[in-house]
Amino acid sequence: MKEYVISVIRGDGIGPEVVAGCSTVLHNAASAASLKLEFVDAPAGDETGRLKGKALPDSTIETITHSDACLKGPVGKSAADVIVRLRQELDLYANVRPAKSLPGVRCLDAGVDMVIVRENTEDLYKGLEIEFDGGVLALRSITAKASERISRFAFELSRSRAGKKSVVCVHKNNVLRKSDGLFVGTFYKVAGEFQDVKAEDMLVDSAAMNFIRKPSEFDVVVTTNLYGDILSDETAQVVGGLGLTPSANIGEKYAIFEPVHGSAPDIAGTGTANPTAIILSASMMLDWLSRSRKDSDCLRASEMIRKAVHRTLADGVKTRDLGGSAGTSDFAAAVSSRLEIPS
Secondary structure, eight states: OEEEEEEEEOOSTTHHHHHHHHHHHHHHHHHHTTEEEEEEEOOOSHHHHHHHSOSSOHHHHHHHHTSSEEEEOOOOTTHIIIIIHHHHHTTOOEEEEEEEOOTTOOOSOTTOEEEEEEEOSOBGGGOOEEEETTEEEEOOBOOHHHHHHHHHHHHHHHHHSSSOOEEEEEEOTTTSTTHHHHHHHHHHHHHTTOTTSEEEEEEHHHHHHHHHHOGGGOOEEEEOHHHHHHHHHHHHHHTTOGGGOEEEEEOSSOEEEEESSOOOTTTTTSSOOOOHHHHHHHHHHHHHHHHHTTOHHHHHHHHHHHHHHHHHHHTTOOBGGGTOOBOHHHHHHHHHHTOOOOO
16 A cells, blocks of 8 residues: 655644545545555644744744645635745745536536646745835846746646647736746747647736636636736636635645635634635645656545545535535535545
């Protein structure tokens, strides 16, 4: 039986609750697929900052670097101190945000199956801000190296997906001629290596409109850090909300998987949070392990989880945010009961 070490950031607010529900599903899927997962605590977040003086202790980073992957729950006000620092220090350059219509969930378009690939290490999120008399100057960093590798990631992802084989580069180079101009120019340079994948570009304001007007026409979208952060929340709402949307932060060596929603302190401890996003993030984690470790059993477990979530929702088992009555643990148990080993 193959064994993987998974570092776990339980987070704040509803974090420990959704992580617990997800852990149940993960263990059951792993067992059915002949895998063993060892969970190792990696404390981070508001409570960790209060207890240890740092929201992201160095020991937590060390734990993550010595594990096979990291599963992260939402953290509170210290989110930027945790995930932004992890992205920078571990060079997790690709933020991957799928938006897919799910059965039984009310959404804008039942045919949506798109992924936003967001460059994760540059742009205004470098935090290069300079105060001067009467204002602040924020410096935007866009490099050819980062633009090239995120574009290549997006094309390779589209090539691996069933369907449209299309990548749209989102930018604002009619105003930001040099920075976004570099990003778009690099995108088309990389596109020359992928003749089987359609390449086109779109202004960010047009993209925001078309994600509402015709979301099912998109396959993979690649963009810079700030645009991607904003647009991926929009696409999450298109398919039913943040409670359904998983994400991955992927680098050459390390990867962290997390739901995109916040810690929701107003419902913490009530057992009503929707664990779908983190469960689907766990499925993405297993899929990444299947590719990075060349392990077909991880792929089987990933598919089991994803299909079980779909069956659960199709059967009408929903949490309160989706109009149902299932609690966090109830929903996780329902997903676990619908796990089926792929033939």
